[in-house]
Amino acid sequence: MAASPSVRFLGLLRVLLRHGVELCVVGGVAAQLAGAPILTLDLDVLFDRTPENLDRLLAALRELKARYRDPAGRHIEPDLDKLQTLRLHLLLTDLGALDVLGVIGGGLTYQDLVHRTVVYELGELRVRVLELAAVIETKEQANRDKDRAVLPVLRQTLAMMNRGERGEGG
Numbered sequence: 001m002a003a004s005p006s007v008r009f010l011g012l013l014r015v016l017l018r019h020g021v022e023l024c025v026v027g028g029v030a031a032q033l034a035g036a037p038i039l040t041l042d043l044d045v046l047f048d049r050t051p052e053n054l055d056r057l058l059a060a061l062r063e064l065k066a067r068y069r070d071p072a073g074r075h076i077e078p079d080l081d082k083l084q085t086l087r088l089h090l091l092l093t094d095l096g097a098l099d100v101l102g103v104i105g106g107g108l109t110y111q112d113l114v115h116r117t118v119v120y121e122l123g124e125l126r127v128r129v130l131e132l133a134a135v136i137e138t139k140e141q142a143n144r145d146k147d148r149a150v151l152p153v154l155r156q157t158l159a160m161m162n163r164g165e166r167g168e169g170g
Contacts, residue, residue, distance in 0.1 A: 008096035009043045012064065013125055015095075019060035022048035024117045024128035026104055026135065031150070033120055034132035036157040038150055042097035046130070048110040049102050054083050057100070064093035105138030113138075132158050 009029055016023060025033070028040025047057055061078050068076040069090045078089055078100075089100040103109055117128040130138070136154050139147035 010122060010125070011095040012043050012093065012098050013122070013127055015064055016045065016057070016060045017125055017127070019056045019063070021056045021060055022050070022053045022110065023057075024110065024114065024130050026101065026113075026130045026138065027099070028150075030130045030135050031132060031154055031157070033129050034135070034157065035161065036132070036150075036154050038153055042099050044099040044101060044104075046101045046104055046110050046113065048114075049084070054080060058083060061091070061093075061100070064095060064098070066091040066093045066098065068092075069097070105141035108138065108141075132161065 013025070023045040024030075025043070026046045027042075027044030028038055029043050031038055032040065047053060058078065058080055066078055068078070069092050070076055078091065083089070083100075083102075087102045089102075091098045091100060104113075113130060113134060114128070116131050116134040118131050120127050120129050132154065136151065136158060139151055139154070
C-alpha cells in the first residue's frame with residue numbers, strides 16, 4: 001500500500017530541512033495546513049535562491065533521487081545551472097511529486113514572501129508555510145485554470161478564519 005500524500009510530504013520536508021534548505025511551503029499544502037478542504041497531489045516549495053541555499057537544495061534533491069517530470073520519459077536530473085536559471089522545477093522523487101519554485105505568482109521570490117509565512121510544527125519539523133491570504137494572492141496572480149478553480153474554497157476558508165469559525169473537523 002502506498003503512503004498517503006501527507007506522509008510523503010512530511011518525508012520530503014524532512015529531507016529538505018535536514019539539509020538546511022531555506023524554503024517555505026506554498027500552494028495546496030499551505031492551503032491545507034491553513035484548514036482549506038482541498039486535495040493536492042504534490043508538495044510546492046518556494047526556495048531562497050542564494051548560492052549557499054542552492055547547494056543545500058541540490059544535495060537534498062540528490063538524496064531524494066529527484067528528476068524532472070518529462071513527458072518523453074527522459075531521466076533528467078536537476079543541477080546547479082538548472083536551479084539557478086529555471087523558475088519552475090516539476091520533479092518526481094522517491095517520495096512523490098515535488099515542485100521546487102524560484103518564484104511564484106507575479107514573480108515573487110522567497111525574500112519577497114518570507115515575512116508572510118507562519119511556522120508550523122509538524123511532528124519534529126518546524127516548517128515555514130505561506131499564510132493563506134498570500135496563497136490566495138499568488139494563485140490570483142498565476143491565473144491558471146487550476147488556481148481559479150480552487151480560489152472560491154480558499155477565499156471561503158479565509159473568511160471563516162477571519163470570523164473565528166472552525167471547520168467541522170476542528
